[in-house]
Amino acid sequence: DGGITQSPKYLFRKEGQNVTLSCEQNLNHDAMYWYRQDPGQGLRLIYYSQIVNDFQKGDIAEGYSVSREKKESFPLTVTSAQKNPTAFYLCATRTGTGVTGELFFGEGSRLTVL
């Protein structure tokens, strides 16, 4: 099936630990995104990538890092520098170019810091 796979679905972390969230897609979309959602709030952009080996910071990139070594993969690392990492993390791809195209989301990863 074509789609976006995020793993793990649930993750618990102790303070001071780095964790990496996986995002894999087989939709052949160039653009990939990471968003964070806190309870009762909209999605906020962490990082995005429009092409392999290139990515840009979003609104809340501090304490996060990404890589884009393959078109299919866009992993997100939540570092110990992220002061409030407990949240719902959503990976997305986007069709089209320029202003066109819709976002498609994975099922998300829910991170809890203990």
Add this chain to the structure above:
Amino acid sequence: RKEVEQDPGPFNVPEGATVAFNCTYSNSASQSFFWYRQDCRKEPKLLMSVYSSGNEDGRFTAQLNRASQYISLLIRDSKLSDSATYLCVVNRAGSARQLTFGSGTQLTVLP
């Protein structure tokens, strides 16, 4: 001013009712507009793209008003399954590839 603002919720309506949501955006140059639906603890899913001429998909109608910088979503004959959070999405100033989300409007359709 927030880039994208939505009607505060929650909206509680009886089954069969018509309900409308508005969303205002600050970037007059925005060209991409979408409505997404998000069920509790799930990922957002595209409900409709919004086109300049307005568009309809079954019970759902989306309209764009560029002069006043808002988009709207009308749901007719509400079903219990329409209960969800509706997110307004707009491309942000200076970046066609970045999309900004509103905080969402929660709808509950009551039997």
